[in-house]
Amino acid sequence: MYAQNVPLSWYLLLSAALFCLGIVGFLIKRNLITVFMSIELMLNAVNLSFVAFAHQWHMVKGQIFVFFVMMVAAAEAAVGLAIIIAVFRARSTLAVDRIDLMKL
Amino acid sequence: MNAPLHLWLIPLLPFAGFLLNGILGGRLPRPLVTAIGLLAPLGAFAVALNPARSLVGLGSGLPPLPYAETLPHPWISAGSLHVDFSIVLDQLSLVMLLVVTGVGFLIHLYSAGYMHGDAGYARYFSYLNLFLFFMTTLVLAGNILLMFVGWEGVGLASYLLIGFWYQKTSAADAGKKAFIVNRIGDFGFLIGIFLLLGNFGTLTFSEIAGKLAAQPAWTGGILTAICLCLLVGATGKSAQLPLYVWLPDAMEGPTPVSALIHAATMVTAGVYMIARLHFLFDRSPYALSIVAIVGAATAFFAATMGLMQNDIKRVLAYSTISQLGYMFLACGVAAYSAAIFHLMTHAFFKALLFLAAGSVIHAMGGEQDMRKMGGLRTKLPVTFWTMTAAVFAIGGFFPFAGFFSKDAILYAAFLQGANGKILWFVGLVTALITAIYMFRLWYMTFFGEMRSHDAHPHESPASMLIPLVILGALSVCGGWIGIERIGDYLAPATGALREQPAGSHLELWLSILAVLIAAEGWLIADKYYRRKPQRPAQLAASVPGLYNLIANKYYVDEIYSALFVRPLLAFSKYVLGWIVDIGILGGAAWLLGGTATFAGAILQRWQSGNLRSYAAWLALGAAAVLIFALILAGHAPGHAALLFTHFDGARN
Numbered sequence: 001m002y003a004q005n006v007p008l009s010w011y012l013l014l015s016a017a018l019f020c021l022g023i024v025g026f027l028i029k030r031n032l033i034t035v036f037m038s039i040e041l042m043l044n045a046v047n048l049s050f051v052a053f054a055h056q057w058h059m060v061k062g063q064i065f066v067f068f069v070m071m072v073a074a075a076e077a078a079v080g081l082a083i084i085i086a087v088f089r090a091r092s093t094l095a096v097d098r099i100d101l102m103k104l
Numbered sequence: 105m106n107a108p109l110h111l112w113l114i115p116l117l118p119f120a121g122f123l124l125n126g127i128l129g130g131r132l133p134r135p136l137v138t139a140i141g142l143l144a145p146l147g148a149f150a151v152a153l154n155p156a157r158s159l160v161g162l163g164s165g166l167p168p169l170p171y172a173e174t175l176p177h178p179w180i181s182a183g184s185l186h187v188d189f190s191i192v193l194d195q196l197s198l199v200m201l202l203v204v205t206g207v208g209f210l211i212h213l214y215s216a217g218y219m220h221g222d223a224g225y226a227r228y229f230s231y232l233n234l235f236l237f238f239m240t241t242l243v244l245a246g247n248i249l250l251m252f253v254g255w256e257g258v259g260l261a262s263y264l265l266i267g268f269w270y271q272k273t274s275a276a277d278a279g280k281k282a283f284i285v286n287r288i289g290d291f292g293f294l295i296g297i298f299l300l301l302g303n304f305g306t307l308t309f310s311e312i313a314g315k316l317a318a319q320p321a322w323t324g325g326i327l328t329a330i331c332l333c334l335l336v337g338a339t340g341k342s343a344q345l346p347l348y349v350w351l352p353d354a355m356e357g358p359t360p361v362s363a364l365i366h367a368a369t370m371v372t373a374g375v376y377m378i379a380r381l382h383f384l385f386d387r388s389p390y391a392l393s394i395v396a397i398v399g400a401a402t403a404f405f406a407a408t409m410g411l412m413q414n415d416i417k418r419v420l421a422y423s424t425i426s427q428l429g430y431m432f433l434a435c436g437v438a439a440y441s442a443a444i445f446h447l448m449t450h451a452f453f454k455a456l457l458f459l460a461a462g463s464v465i466h467a468m469g470g471e472q473d474m475r476k477m478g479g480l481r482t483k484l485p486v487t488f489w490t491m492t493a494a495v496f497a498i499g500g501f502f503p504f505a506g507f508f509s510k511d512a513i514l515y516a517a518f519l520q521g522a523n524g525k526i527l528w529f530v531g532l533v534t535a536l537i538t539a540i541y542m543f544r545l546w547y548m549t550f551f552g553e554m555r556s557h558d559a560h561p562h563e564s565p566a567s568m569l570i571p572l573v574i575l576g577a578l579s580v581c582g583g584w585i586g587i588e589r590i591g592d593y594l595a596p597a598t599g600a601l602r603e604q605p606a607g608s609h610l611e612l613w614l615s616i617l618a619v620l621i622a623a624e625g626w627l628i629a630d631k632y633y634r635r636k637p638q639r640p641a642q643l644a645a646s647v648p649g650l651y652n653l654i655a656n657k658y659y660v661d662e663i664y665s666a667l668f669v670r671p672l673l674a675f676s677k678y679v680l681g682w683i684v685d686i687g688i689l690g691g692a693a694w695l696l697g698g699t700a701t702f703a704g705a706i707l708q709r710w711q712s713g714n715l716r717s718y719a720a721w722l723a724l725g726a727a728a729v730l731i732f733a734l735i736l737a738g739h740a741p742g743h744a745a746l747l748f749t750h751f752d753g754a755r756n
Contacts, residue, residue: 096714
């Protein structure tokens with residue numbers, strides 16, 4: 001199998017790189033939709049390391065976790081996009097800096 | 105089988121009156137308040153009258169005295185200490201009880217007229233009943249601890265009533281002064297109680313007397329210490345040197361209160377306490393001589409202070425202190441029954457003097473300055489004649505009440521050896537001064553011309569005049585019972601009086617001398633305040649130093665203020681107030697509060713509402729946890745392994 005030739009550490013490095021990209025995107029992007037996409041990116045980075053470990057150790061548990069994560073991500077996408085649309089309707093902007101009502 | 109006396113009703117009736125008027129008084133109609141306030145002391149007096157039948161020889165069917173009633177449940181029972189709620193009636197407490205409830209009822213009756221228009225009418229009667237509750241407790245107490253409860257309670261009632269018109273600063277201050285000065289005395293009393301407990305192991309009067317009787321050779325030493333501590337308590341409550349300063353200020357209270365509490369009953373508690381514990385004082389000649397000296401000195405100095413007062417109530421206040429000095433003098437020469445006899449007659453004529461003065465003040469529309477009175481003889485005939493009886497009684501004229509009791513005291517002092525002669529002489533001089541200032545008051549108030557033009561004097565209502573007339577009759581006849589008879593009656597409770605050498609006319613001659621002295625006082629007052637009213641001012645101008653000394657009451661208040669009050673106030677303000685309270689206590693609280701506020705102000709900025717800052721902190725936190733775990737793994741692999749257990753398990 002071709003996967004036998006690729007060491008585990010490569011997958012993990014890729015996963016870490018994607019996760020860091022997600023974090024950086026989350027922190028520096030202003031558009032709410034881009035921020036949302038960054039979250040998806042982080043989730044998928046984690047998924048990748050799950051799958052890589054599952055394959056390495058021949059355990060199916062990791063694969064199952066990935067299904068859970070994807071399911072939660074799908075639900076989150078549905079709810080999140082709905083919220084984003086609502087926010088946009090209310091405030092006519094999607095700039096994160098201007099949506100700062102999350103304090104008492 | 106003798107019927108029980110139900111003595112417990114005597115304190116509890118006034119207490120019920122206090123509760124009813126105190127809690128519901130504001131909502132009850134005024135006649136009902138009056139009825140409750142008057143029936144409580146009247147009921148107590150009626151209960152006390154039942155055993156008093158023995159006084160007039162109708163004592164059949166009465167239990168023998170001393171008669172005790174004790175609650176079945178002990179009050180305090182700790183180790184060897186055992187104190188009961190016990191009340192004891194003996195000859196001494198019976199006489200005292202009749203005076204307290206009888207005079208007390210008359211003054212309640214008078215108050216109904218005097219306080220008629222006052223807004224605090226129900227409050228006034230509830231306080232007055234509270235006073236009677238504590239006073240009868242004090243009198244009936246079978247042990248010194250219960251007596252102390254009554255002792256403190258009458259102090260409380262006195263405080264409440266002095267400051268009854270609390271809107272007046274002077275009245276509120278006078279109440280505080282009375283309470284604080286009394287506390288000093290009470291401290292001595294309390295120490296005395298502790299010493300009694302430590303040396304006798306009991307606080308019951310009869311048991312202490314029994315233990316003393318079992319050791320006839322035990323005198324002086326610790327007994328002197330106990331007696332002197334108790335004397336400090338007595339000087340506070342009975343306004344003797346050096347703690348008398350509160351009583352003149354106590355005149356800020358309503359006049360009937362001055363009559364009941366600060367003349368007739370409460371201030372005699374010290375005398376009563378010494379007579380009650382006479383078996384203790386008899387064993388300490390030293391303490392007894394101190395009592396006599398305190399009494400004689402107080403009698404003399406208070407009388408001289410009374411000479412220069414212009415406030416009619418203050419004259420009477422100093423006169424009260426002076427007369428209490430006589431009672432202490434009698435106690436000091438072990439003539440306890442003479443002291444109680446004088447206590448009784450003094451209660452009659454001094455209550456009358458105050459009530460008559462109240463009637464005068466009432467008539468003058470609240471004016472208390474004698475310089476603005478005068479010529480009231482024809483306008484207030486009943487007040488004038490009853491007041492006259494009281495003035496002659498306190499002056500010591502035959503056959504008025506004061507003559508007999510004062511004579512008994514002076515005679516008992518005279519029989520007391522060489523020192524007794526000195527005490528007798530001081531007493532005699534005091535009698536002269538007493539006659540002068542009482543007739544001065546009499547002349548300034550009732551004779552001459554009216555010196556105030558905007559007053560329209562009118563005689564008081566009947567509810568005020570009836571007590572005046574009854575007390576007037578008692579001031580005339582109250583002494584006819586005679587010291588021999590009352591001495592014999594009280595002998596089981598207070599010890600027998602010293603016997604006169606047979607066939608001697610000494611007492612007769614001393615009595616004649618005393619009356620002559622009193623008449624001399626009358627003549628002096630007559631000369632200075634009726635015939636030549638300009639003379640007092642001339643005399644004052646000729647000896648300005650002495651005049652100023654006495655007119656300023658020997659500067660005692662000023663000396664106390666400089667020695668005790670001001671240093672204490674300064675200490676309280678600067679050391680306790682500024683350093684301890686504001687500095688240490690306030691500083692600690694401020695530091696704690698300030699730290700929290702400061703930390704809150706900083707942490708508050710964290711919650712910016714900015715989504716990305718939250719995310720940044722989240723990321724930082726996650727990174728910190730991760731770094732921490734890695735460091736932990738480096739230092740203690742075992743612990744760090746716990747974090748990764750799951751993965752280790754998954755490895756299999």
